[in-house]
Amino acid sequence: MHVSLVQLAKPVLHGYFRSSCSWRVRIAFALKGVEFDQVPVNLIKDGGQQLAVIQYIDETRPGPRLLPADPKKRAQVRMISDLIASGIQPLQNLYVIQKMGAEKMQWAQHFIDRGFRALEPILKETSGTYCVDDEISMADICLVPQVYNAERFKVDLEKYPTIKRLNQTLREIEAFRVSHPSCQPDTPEELRG
Amino acid sequence: MHVSLVQLAKPVLHGYFRSSCSWRVRIAFALKGVEFDQVPVNLIKDGGQQLAVIQYIDETRPGPRLLPADPKKRAQVRMISDLIASGIQPLQNLYVIQKMGAEKMQWAQHFIDRGFRALEPILKETSGTYCVDDEISMADICLVPQVYNAERFKVDLEKYPTIKRLNQTLREIEAFRVSHPSCQPDTPEELRG
Numbered sequence: 001m002h003v004s005l006v007q008l009a010k011p012v013l014h015g016y017f018r019s020s021c022s023w024r025v026r027i028a029f030a031l032k033g034v035e036f037d038q039v040p041v042n043l044i045k046d047g048g049q050q051l052a053v054i055q056y057i058d059e060t061r062p063g064p065r066l067l068p069a070d071p072k073k074r075a076q077v078r079m080i081s082d083l084i085a086s087g088i089q090p091l092q093n094l095y096v097i098q099k100m101g102a103e104k105m106q107w108a109q110h111f112i113d114r115g116f117r118a119l120e121p122i123l124k125e126t127s128g129t130y131c132v133d134d135e136i137s138m139a140d141i142c143l144v145p146q147v148y149n150a151e152r153f154k155v156d157l158e159k160y161p162t163i164k165r166l167n168q169t170l171r172e173i174e175a176f177r178v179s180h181p182s183c184q185p186d187t188p189e190e191l192r193g
Numbered sequence: 194m195h196v197s198l199v200q201l202a203k204p205v206l207h208g209y210f211r212s213s214c215s216w217r218v219r220i221a222f223a224l225k226g227v228e229f230d231q232v233p234v235n236l237i238k239d240g241g242q243q244l245a246v247i248q249y250i251d252e253t254r255p256g257p258r259l260l261p262a263d264p265k266k267r268a269q270v271r272m273i274s275d276l277i278a279s280g281i282q283p284l285q286n287l288y289v290i291q292k293m294g295a296e297k298m299q300w301a302q303h304f305i306d307r308g309f310r311a312l313e314p315i316l317k318e319t320s321g322t323y324c325v326d327d328e329i330s331m332a333d334i335c336l337v338p339q340v341y342n343a344e345r346f347k348v349d350l351e352k353y354p355t356i357k358r359l360n361q362t363l364r365e366i367e368a369f370r371v372s373h374p375s376c377q378p379d380t381p382e383e384l385r386g
Contacts, residue, residue, distance in 0.1 A: 051279075052271030059264045071252045078245030086244075086279040091289065
């Protein structure tokens with residue numbers, strides 16, 4: 001995933017319909033009401049960078065804040081985001097999974113379960129309607145694509161009632177719906193829904 | 194790794210001498226001139242969170258900025274930091290490496306090399322004396338522990354002249370020296386240097 005960082009031009013997202021990284025940025029743009037172009041890239045370049053892009057969008061574009069003004073809440077948002085984007089997602093992204101061969105399902109489930117066990121009690125403390133209180137933030141942007149991956153790898157979400165509840169609330173929101181992998185320019189016909 | 198987030202009290206770093214996550218936070222505290230207590234924890238909890246802590250420190254403490262004021266440079270700092278903290282470190286941390294058994298050296302080398310191949314041309318563009326221009330930033334805080342891990346896993350640094358040069362410059366700086374794993378309260382005697 002790559003995003004052109006020219007500040008005032010219409011941004012171009014070079015991404016992949018199913019990549020968590022691309023998806024997070026799509027949600028951020030949708031929440032901010034920023035129009036952008038998408039250039040599908042089949043070579044998936046994962047490896048961080050999405051949080052840098054999201055915070056850059058937040059700092060340079062009007063629209064709802066994706067990080068709260070209060071430093072302590074900002075830290076909570078970043079901790080939840082980092083736990084997902086550094087602690088879970090890199091261990092079950094396509095590149096790593098492909099290296100695991102026959103064990104890939106078991107590997108992905110293991111690391112998602114391990115991450116969700118850490119995440120559930122944190123979200124139980126911090127959440128209101130959304131991950132941190134009642135404002136949508138970067139933490140929510142990170143959560144929804146991760147839960148989608150958990151479902152793909154058949155992780156039992158009943159063990160994580162807070163994660164499950166937040167995901168159900170978030171996926172109804174317009175910015176999350178329009179950015180879903182099922183309706184992107186490069187989504188294959190059989191995955192559209 | 195866990196850091197108490199009480200804003201005005203003396204912070205307590207619950208960490209591990211060799212964990213990259215703990216080390217990054219130690220460097221940030223040293224750069225800011227913030228005194229803190231360390232409580233060694235042998236159970237290593239990796240998984241992100243260190244960048245949240247570093248940005249929280251930056252937003253709530255005086256001292257040199259760890260993120261530049263300019264949004265574009267901030268994005269560069271965060272991209273480099275995320276590339277390391279999400280794209281490389283989680284794939285070669287102790288927990289993952291232990292799961293790989295006999296293949297652990299090869300696995301770690303593979304992912305560090307892959308990450309450094311992406312990082313080297315970025316740093317060639319962005320660096321001055323340090324990772325982004327001539328100010329020390331969160332990117333430098335992330336780089337030094339990652340190069341230490343590369344050396345532990347015998348990655349050939351000659352292929353990455355910019356990474357090598359930056360690391361050589363940074364490791365001479367007081368804040369980086371005092372926070373090095375070789376001189377922490379829980380460093381075993383045989384690893385002190």
